[in-house]
Amino acid sequence: MSAKTQIKTLLQDIENRIPNNIPLYIATDEKNKALFDHLRTKYNIWFLDNFNLNLKPHEALIVEQIICSNANMFLGSRDSTYSEYINVLRGYNNKSVYHDQGTNFNYNYRNVPYRDWETDRKST
Numbered sequence: 001m002s003a004k005t006q007i008k009t010l011l012q013d014i015e016n017r018i019p020n021n022i023p024l025y026i027a028t029d030e031k032n033k034a035l036f037d038h039l040r041t042k043y044n045i046w047f048l049d050n051f052n053l054n055l056k057p058h059e060a061l062i063v064e065q066i067i068c069s070n071a072n073m074f075l076g077s078r079d080s081t082y083s084e085y086i087n088v089l090r091g092y093n094n095k096s097v098y099h100d101q102g103t104n105f106n107y108n109y110r111n112v113p114y115r116d117w118e119t120d121r122k123s124t
Contacts, residue, residue, distance in 0.1 A: 006077065006103065007035045013103045015042060018073060025071065027064040065089065074098055078105040 006013075007030070018024065024043040026036060039045050048060055048067075055063060065082075068074050069089035075098055076083020087097045100106070 010036070010103055011039055011042065014075060017075065018043075022072065025067055027068050069093060069095070071095075076102045078102055 014024075020042045024039065024045045026039075026045055026047055028036075028047070030036075033047055033049065036045060036047075048055075048064055053060075053063070061082075065086055068076075068086045070093070073096065074083075074086055074090060076086060080102075083102060084099065087099050091097045
């Protein structure tokens with residue numbers, strides 16, 4: 001699925017899963033943020049650009065990973081190693097992980113007895 005297609009279906013992908021009474025932070029490398037304007041009908045949306053931090057690209061990636069890994073809920077993109085690492089960080093920080101669902105997928109089948117961070121915790 002292309003990023004443009006994903007943006008078009010984003011509202012229907014999240015509206016029954018993410019409450020609209022809390023801010024919606026969108027981590028994206030899309031330059032044209034107006035593509036997300038249709039979400040404003042239901043959500044108060046925020047991007048890293050809203051904070052005028054003047055970060056270098058690699059710094060922005062790290063800041064966004066920290067923001068997403070600490071969110072109440074995180075839904076990433078299918079086959080995104082960036083999204084997967086955010087879920088790993090969430091697991092290490094005892095946050096709910098969403099490896100099997102995101103903004104453009106819902107596998108509903110991932111039944112693993114433990115995650116890497118749970119194994120690490122057992123050995124310490």
